[in-house]
Amino acid sequence: MSKRISPTNGQWLVGLSAVALLIVAIKVSAASHEGGDPVLAACSENNILFPKDLPLGIGQDRIDLWRDRYHGTVSAIVDAHFTPTRIQCTADVRELPSGSLQALAAQLPPWEDHATLVTLSEGDIGAVLLEYLRIYECALQNRALSLAPDIAKDITKDGRWELGKFVTEHPKQEQKIQKELTLARRALHRTLALLGGIDRLRPLSTSLECLQRASLDLRNVLGLAADTTACLPRIWDARGSLRDLYKP
Amino acid sequence: MRKIHIILGTLLLLFPLSTRAAELPLYELMRTAAQRDLLLNDKLLEEVKEPLRTFVAKIRSTKTRTLTGEKVDEALRKNYLRFCVFDPPIDPGKCTTLAEAIQDSAFAEAQLRALGQDLQIIASGYEMPVDGYPERSMNLPTRYTSLVALWRSGTEGTILAQTELPLRFKTMPDNLDGPITALAGTLNGLKKPDEFTAAVWRYQHGYRFIRGERLAEFPPPPTPDSESGPGTERQYIFKRWENVETALEAIRVALLTVPLDPPLRKKEIVYFRVPKKYLDLLPENVIVWAYHENVGGDVGISGDVGLQWKIPIEPIFPSLISDPEGACPGATPGDQDQDCPGIDGGRYPPPPEKLEDGVLVPKDGVGLCTHPFARLGYLCAPITAPPGEKCIVEAEPEDGAIILTRCQIEPEGSETSAGPDVCQDIGYRLEPVGVPPIPEEENPDYICTPNRETWYLNSIGNHLCYMGQCIEQSMEGHRLLSGRSPFSVQDEAFPWDSCEARDPQFANFLTPPPGNTVTSFPAYRPGWLIQTLDTAFCQLNGLPPQALPTLCGFQATRRLTLPLVTHLNTAFSLLSQSEEIASPTQGFERIVGGIGARIGTDLYTRYLRRTGRPFGEITTMAAEVLENLTKITFPLDMCQRNAAESDKEEEEEEEAAEEKNALKDHERCLPPSSSSSASPPLP
Numbered sequence: 009m010s011k012r013i014s015p016t017n018g019q020w021l022v023g024l025s026a027v028a029l030l031i032v033a034i035k036v037s038a039a040s041h042e043g044g045d046p047v048l049a050a051c052s053e054n055n056i057l058f059p060k061d062l063p064l065g066i067g068q069d070r071i072d073l074w075r076d077r078y079h080g081t082v083s084a085i086v087d088a089h090f091t092p093t094r095i096q097c098t099a100d101v102r103e104l105p106s107g108s109l110q111a112l113a114a115q116l117p118p119w120e121d122h123a124t125l126v127t128l129s130e131g132d133i134g135a136v137l138l139e140y141l142r143i144y145e146c147a148l149q150n151r152a153l154s155l156a157p158d159i160a161k162d163i164t165k166d167g168r169w170e171l172g173k174f175v176t177e178h179p180k181q182e183q184k185i186q187k188e189l190t191l192a193r194r195a196l197h198r199t200l201a202l203l204g205g206i207d208r209l210r211p212l213s214t215s216l217e218c219l220q221r222a223s224l225d226l227r228n229v230l231g232l233a234a235d236t237t238a239c240l241p242r243i244w245d246a247r248g249s250l251r252d253l254y255k256p
Numbered sequence: 257m258r259k260i261h262i263i264l265g266t267l268l269l270l271f272p273l274s275t276r277a278a279e280l281p282l283y284e285l286m287r288t289a290a291q292r293d294l295l296l297n298d299k300l301l302e303e304v305k306e307p308l309r310t311f312v313a314k315i316r317s318t319k320t321r322t323l324t325g326e327k328v329d330e331a332l333r334k335n336y337l338r339f340c341v342f343d344p345p346i347d348p349g350k351c352t353t354l355a356e357a358i359q360d361s362a363f364a365e366a367q368l369r370a371l372g373q374d375l376q377i378i379a380s381g382y383e384m385p386v387d388g389y390p391e392r393s394m395n396l397p398t399r400y401t402s403l404v405a406l407w408r409s410g411t412e413g414t415i416l417a418q419t420e421l422p423l424r425f426k427t428m429p430d431n432l433d434g435p436i437t438a439l440a441g442t443l444n445g446l447k448k449p450d451e452f453t454a455a456v457w458r459y460q461h462g463y464r465f466i467r468g469e470r471l472a473e474f475p476p477p478p479t480p481d482s483e484s485g486p487g488t489e490r491q492y493i494f495k496r497w498e499n500v501e502t503a504l505e506a507i508r509v510a511l512l513t514v515p516l517d518p519p520l521r522k523k524e525i526v527y528f529r530v531p532k533k534y535l536d537l538l539p540e541n542v543i544v545w546a547y548h549e550n551v552g553g554d555v556g557i558s559g560d561v562g563l564q565w566k567i568p569i570e571p572i573f574p575s576l577i578s579d580p581e582g583a584c585p586g587a588t589p590g591d592q593d594q595d596c597p598g599i600d601g602g603r604y605p606p607p608p609e610k611l612e613d614g615v616l617v618p619k620d621g622v623g624l625c626t627h628p629f630a631r632l633g634y635l636c637a638p639i640t641a642p643p644g645e646k647c648i649v650e651a652e653p654e655d656g657a658i659i660l661t662r663c664q665i666e667p668e669g670s671e672t673s674a675g676p677d678v679c680q681d682i683g684y685r686l687e688p689v690g691v692p693p694i695p696e697e698e699n700p701d702y703i704c705t706p707n708r709e710t711w712y713l714n715s716i717g718n719h720l721c722y723m724g725q726c727i728e729q730s731m732e733g734h735r736l737l738s739g740r741s742p743f744s745v746q747d748e749a750f751p752w753d754s755c756e757a758r759d760p761q762f763a764n765f766l767t768p769p770p771g772n773t774v775t776s777f778p779a780y781r782p783g784w785l786i787q788t789l790d791t792a793f794c795q796l797n798g799l800p801p802q803a804l805p806t807l808c809g810f811q812a813t814r815r816l817t818l819p820l821v822t823h824l825n826t827a828f829s830l831l832s833q834s835e836e837i838a839s840p841t842q843g844f845e846r847i848v849g850g851i852g853a854r855i856g857t858d859l860y861t862r863y864l865r866r867t868g869r870p871f872g873e874i875t876t877m878a879a880e881v882l883e884n885l886t887k888i889t890f891p892l893d894m895c896q897r898n899a900a901e902s903d904k905e906e907e908e909e910e911e912a913a914e915e916k917n918a919l920k921d922h923e924r925c926l927p928p929s930s931s932s933s934a935s936p937p938l939p
Contacts, residue, residue: 083283090282090393187300195290198377199283202569205381206394208857212864213385216399222875223406223716229882230719237723238704240730 051146057115058147060158069177070151070162071184078144078192082137084108086199093130097218103130103210112140131210134200141196145189152185282567285541289569293370295332295362302332304362307450308369311576312362314598316354320344323358331355332362369573376571388629389564390425390527391535391543397629409717410681422524423628428531428546432510439503439544440537443563446497451579453570454492455500455563456542461623462560463504466496472555474626483605486581487597489574490605495581500563504544508561511546520550520557525628541566547628560626574601679721685711704729716878778862785855792851793844 053060058074065073088106096102105113105128113119113128113136128136151158159177163169297303304312304325313323321342330339331354340351388397401423446452459466461477468476480494511528520526528546535543543566548559577596578584584596625636652659684703703710704726712718794800815833820826 079283079287083281083287086283087281184300187294187296191287191290191294191296191300194293195283195287198290198374199286201374202282202286202377202381202567205378206384208382208853209385209396210394213394213396213399216396216403220399220403220406223403226875226878227406227714227716227719230716230723230878231714233882233885234719234722234726237726238710240704240726 051142051149053147053150054143057140057143064162069181069184070158071148071181071188074144074147075188078140079195081108081112082140082196082199085112085133085137086203089130089133089203095214095217097221101211101215101218103214105130105132109133109136112136116140116143131207133207134203137196137200141192144192148185148189152182155182155185285567285569289373293366293373295366303329304332304366305449307448307576308362308365311365311598312358314577315361316358321346328358328362331358365576372571372573373569377569380568384567388627389543389545390529391545391564391566405715407716409678409715409721410683422521423527424524425527425529426514426516427529428511428534429514430531432507432534435503435506435510436534436537436544438506439500440539442497442499442503443539443542445499450573450575451492451495452539454495454572455497456565457572458493458495458497459500459504459563461626462562463501464508464558464560465562465623465626467501470558470560470626472553473551473558475622477623478610481605483603487578487584487599488605489599489601489603491575491579491599492572495579504561504563507544507546508559511548511561512557516548520548522550522552525549525559527628541569549628575599576601678717679724682712682718682721776866778859778866780859785851788851788855789848 055061058077060070062073064070085106085108088108091106093106094104096104109130109132110125110128113132114125116136116139118139119125119128119136155178156174159174159181160169163173163177291297292305295302295304306325309325309328312328313325316328317323327339334355336348336352336355339355340346340348342351346354384392385394385396388395390398443452443455446455462470464470465474466477470476478494480490484490484494486495516526526548528548530544530546538544543564544561545564546559546561548557550556551558577598580596621635625631630636703722710722712722815826815829820829
């Protein structure tokens with residue numbers, strides 16, 4: 009005789025199944041992450057990198073704020089790429105990431121995990137910046153999807169907002185988003201085209217730097233050894249090994 | 257009102273106005289360029305930059321209607337209420353048509369310039385690490401030279417003189433403020449962006465080269481032909497700026513007075529490093545370089561001074577407006593030459609060429625080979641073998657082709673019976689300290705004589721040569737076995753010398769030489785590369801890789817064999833087939849660059865692997881020798897190795913050593929039956 013499942017029990021089963029599926033999904037996700045696959049987050053807003061609630065400056069809108077933040081961060085990272093970096097010559101030769109690159113990567117989904125973050129090198133600049141661009145584009149696209157309520161929220165003061173300002177701001181920001189979506193990608197692609205050309209020899213340059221350091225060490229050691237070797241004729245001289253032959 | 261003035265004054269004091277913009281970082285340069293390509297300004301509003309702005313206004317103006325730059329911007333912003341205000345008035349329909357024509361012209365020209373810039377950036381990315389200018393962020397030629405200097409032996413001639421650069425660096429002196437400031441002022445005076453860009457490129461190989469003052473060493477640059485003079489698209493490629501040349505000459509004149517210690521040897525080059533305070537004076541993204549070179553003969557000290565980009569991202573675009581100098585002499589030189597005519601362009605004149613030994617060779621590009629590092633590259637190396645080299649494959653130049661050949665350089669160094677002798681030319685300088693001069697003082701054989709200070713260039717090779725010399729000198733003056741010193745080298749002072757036990761330290765430091773020091777280039781297989789491309793092409797079209805390349809193309813007749821319901825649909829489908837093929841074609845074009853880059857990298861890796869192994873072996877050997885030095889155990893007894901005087905205890909130890917060393921009795925001059933009871937040989 010089969011037992012009739014009450015609606016309450018059915019809800020429990022559905023709930024348990026959902027929890028089980030969630031656990032499996034998390035495990036699968038963790039397993040793929042351990043394998044080194046990059047984790048691409050969903051295209052959604054990121055309130056940490058591109059906050060929606062920071063106060064705006066005079067004559068500034070939300071897009072301006074995000075633009076300044078995005079381009080400023082990318083510019084700082086690219087500049088740091090051209091300054092002398094720290095090179096790790098022991099074990100695997102690796103160019104340690106600049107502070108700004110490390111700080112940005114730590115906030116991006118693929119490098120949020122500490123184990124992945126510690127393997128970051130300066131050579132990963134392209135991947136990090138492209139991921140940052142993707143998140144920036146997602147933020148802009150999300151803004152475009154909910155532009156009207158977002159603008160209303162931005163221009164609300166003391167619980168009131170002006171219709172006239174809303175009417176001028178909406179098309180202005182809409183156009184700005186479309187232009188910025190084209191411009192940001194074009195500017196970064198160009199930068200990466202140049203960096204990609206230069207950086208193709210970067211591992212070689214890093215290895216040569218390590219070789220140069222090792223050569224300097226070797227030269228110093230051999231200099232000391234050569235100094236010592238100068239004593240050989242006297243050491244081996246059976247008549248008086250450490251006696252100076254001539255004295256002024 | 258007074259209060260406002262006070263606040264404004266305070267703000268101005270807090271933020272002093274600068275006459276020169278702060279240095280733009282790379283990404284900001286790229287962003288600005290991207291904005292320019294999209295015809296946008298910093299506020300993301302449509303705006304055309306010069307000289308495109310003036311050019312579009314000129315080509316769209318008529319006899320009755322003169323357009324201005326502002327009108328061009330209004331047309332792009334589609335602000336017809338402002339744009340369509342003309343005197344005499346214009347029909348609204350014609351006005352919008354004119355605005356669209358302006359938009360088309362501006363976008364087409366901007367796209368062309370964007371393409372030029374993209375190509376420039378690709379080329380710059382590939383060339384910057386290897387072009388040899390000392391101020392680059394990554395400079396492999398300088399690093400190679402530094403490594404060679406660290407490892408080399410000798411001071412002058414080397415075995416591979418063709419590949420080594422006798423080079424030294426020296427920082428520019430502090431008294432160049434005047435010439436550098438003058439140069440910066442001259443460059444800042446070039447207000448037109450295209451002209452400024454062209455001037456920096458023009459002097460990238462030095463002002464003396466442009467003037468033809470290096471004729472004795474290098475051929476002069478090409479002179480402009482009828483298609484390259486003023487008023488043509490190429491007008492800035494061949495233009496000369498006398499004031500820039502004068503400023504560069506002043507820098508060279510000042511540098512010629514800088515004392516060099518020691519003086520430059522023949523063929524030696526000194527590169528002047530530019531201090532940051534001088535670089536800060538120059539316009540953004542521009543550097544100045546200078547070097548002297550002792551070419552010997554009648555010329556003596558040569559070299560050059562020139563300009564270069566920190567990061568070359570701006571090419572010389574085809575000129576859009578005629579230059580006032582020569583092209584429209586009546587015009588008032590202004591910032592954008594409003595009075596001069598626009599240049600139609602689009603003629604694509606051929607590159608300048610000259611006839612050399614019956615073959616047309618490009619006249620341009622010779623400037624590259626004047627640079628110390630670049631002249632060692634294959635682009636500047638002649639195909640015919642230079643003196644002292646033997647080319648394995650004799651090749652003839654071909655039009656539009658890069659011919660690969662291989663030449664074997666005959667070693668210039670001396671050889672001994674043991675192999676090449678790299679210690680011939682160390683250039684020891686002996687400084688006697690309280691030692692009376694002796695005839696052999698200048699003889700390197702005596703560099704390790706006690707109380708003698710010896711000076712030589714601080715390098716790994718020289719240290720090793722010095723050590724070798726000292727060891728050799730030591731061996732010549734002593735005997736390996738303790739006791740009396742003989743009269744001649746390795747003379748047997750005692751009859752039992754030959755019966756000595758083997759030296760346990762013997763050959764401890766000797767390591768086998770590196771396996772293969774000969775290098776060769778990996779095979780370049782163009783046929784295989786084409787096959788790889790064919791395979792990729794087939795895969796893109798969904799066909800198996802083994803299919804013949806001719807079959808892998810897109811079948812344009814497919815729609816005819818599978819017609820749609822109506823003829824009209826079939827016809828439209830046929831028309832849209834080009835779009836269908838466009839995507840794989842584009843993908844194919846993109847993949848070609850990727851495949852090429854990977855193949856090039858692979859060739860490079862294989863070359864490095866082959867050359868890196870012997871080098872790694874050498875460093876491993878050096879590390880082993882140094883490690884062994886720390887493991888030396890000196891004997892406590894003076895005559896431990898004298899088998900004749902060993903007591904029983906020592907014999908036991910010796911037996912153990914014997915087992916270890918597998919010495920046979922006859923080697924120790926002992927009877928074969930019982931080594932322990934054998935009486936030692938008498939002296």
